[in-house]
Amino acid sequence: MRALQYRIIGSAPEVVDIPTPTPAAGQVLVKVTAAGVCHSDEFLMSLPDDQYTYGLPLTLGHEGAGTVEALGEGVTGLQIGESVLVYGPWGCGRCYPCSKGEENYCERAANLEIKPPGLGAPGAMADYLIVDDARHLVPLGDLDPVASVPLTDAGLTPYHAIKKSLPKLVPGSVAVVIGAGGLGHVAIQILRAIAPCTVIAVDTSEDKRALARKVGAHHAVASDESAEEQILELTGGRKVDVVFDFVSIDPTTGLASRLIGVGGEIVLVGVGPGAVKVGFFSTPWEASARAPYWGSRSELIEVIELARAGKIKVEVEAFGLDQGPKAYERLAAGTIPGRAVIVP
Known part of the structure; x- marks a missing residue:
C-alpha cells in the first residue's frame, strides 16, 4: 500500500x-x-x-x-x-x-x-x-x-476547550478567538452553536478574518499592535470573559493576558511555546489559565x-x-x- x-x-x-x-x-x-x-x-x-x-x-x-x-x-x-x-x-x-x-x-x-x-x-x-x-x-x-x-x-479540540468554559460564556459575555485558521474557524462555529456570547476573532490574515466573519464571528480584527484597542472599543472598554488562543506564541499570549477581565479565563489551545503568567500581581482577580489537550x-x-x-x-x-x-x-x-x- x-x-x-x-x-x-x-x-x-x-x-x-x-x-x-x-x-x-x-x-x-x-x-x-x-x-x-x-x-x-x-x-x-x-x-x-x-x-x-x-x-x-x-x-x-x-x-x-x-x-x-x-x-x-x-x-x-x-x-x-x-x-x-x-x-x-x-x-x-x-x-x-x-x-x-x-x-x-x-x-x-x-x-x-x-x-x-x-x-x-x-x-x-x-x-x-x-x-x-x-x-x-x-x-x-x-x-x-x-x-x-x-x-x-479540528472539531474535537476546540469543542473540548470551549465546553469547559461554558459557565463563563453567559448572555452578555465576550469570547475572543485568536487564530481563525483550521481550528479557530471551527471554534467560532461551536461558540455560536452552544454559547450565547459575542465572538471576536483575531488573525493576521485578511482572508482568515473574512472566513471568521463568514462562519459566524460577530467581529474580526487584525492581529497587530492595535488589536487590544480595537477589541476594547468593541466591548465599550470592558475586558473580556474568555480568550481562546489557537496560536500560543508570546505576542498572542501577551494579548490574551492584557484582554482578560476579573474572573476570566485564558485557554491556550495552540502548540506554540507561549505562556501566560498567573499570579496575585499578574492577572485580574479570579482570572485563570489552562492548556487543554484534544x-x-x-x-x-x-x-x-x-x-x-x-x-x-x-x-x-x-x-x-x-x-x-x-x-x-x-x-x-x-x-x-x-x-x-x-x-x-
Missing part, C-alpha cells in the same frame, strides 16, 4: 510503498477514505533530532476516516464496510480518565508506550490503517468523510451530532496522497484557509 511518511529528520515527508498490515486480535483494519493535515504534524517535523521522540519512519495522519475492512480475532460490534471516524488520543482504557472516555488524559499511556496514530503509531495517511481497539472507532453514518475527518481534531470520546460523538445538525462545517481543501508533501508546504505557507484533507 502507499503511505505518506516522515522518514528523515528535517526533510519533507515522502510517499512510499509499504506492506499492507493485517489486524491482530482485538484490532481493526480500516480502509482510509480521508486523513486530515494538521499543524501538529508540521510541529513534530520541525523538531531537531535530540527532541524528536515519535519514531522513524512515521506514517503521518492523526485525523482519520474510513470504512471497516477487516476485523481481528475477538472484535465485535462493527460491520465490514461501515463508515467510521477514528478517535485519535488512544489510552489504556482502564484508568480513571479512560473510564470516563477521557483517553486524551490517560494516566498510563506514557508508561505503556501507547501513542496516537500519526503521532507515534502509524497514521491515517495511507491506503489502510490499523486501529488498536474497536472503541476508538465512532460511526460516521452518511456524513461525507472528507468533510468530516477534521472533526476528530478531547474525550463522548465529546467526539457530540461534535459529530453538531455537524449532522448543520451547526458546524469545516472548510476543507482536498489533496491526493501523492500531493501530500505539497499540502504541508501550503500549510507552512499559511495559504490553506481552513483544513487540508488527504484523500488516498
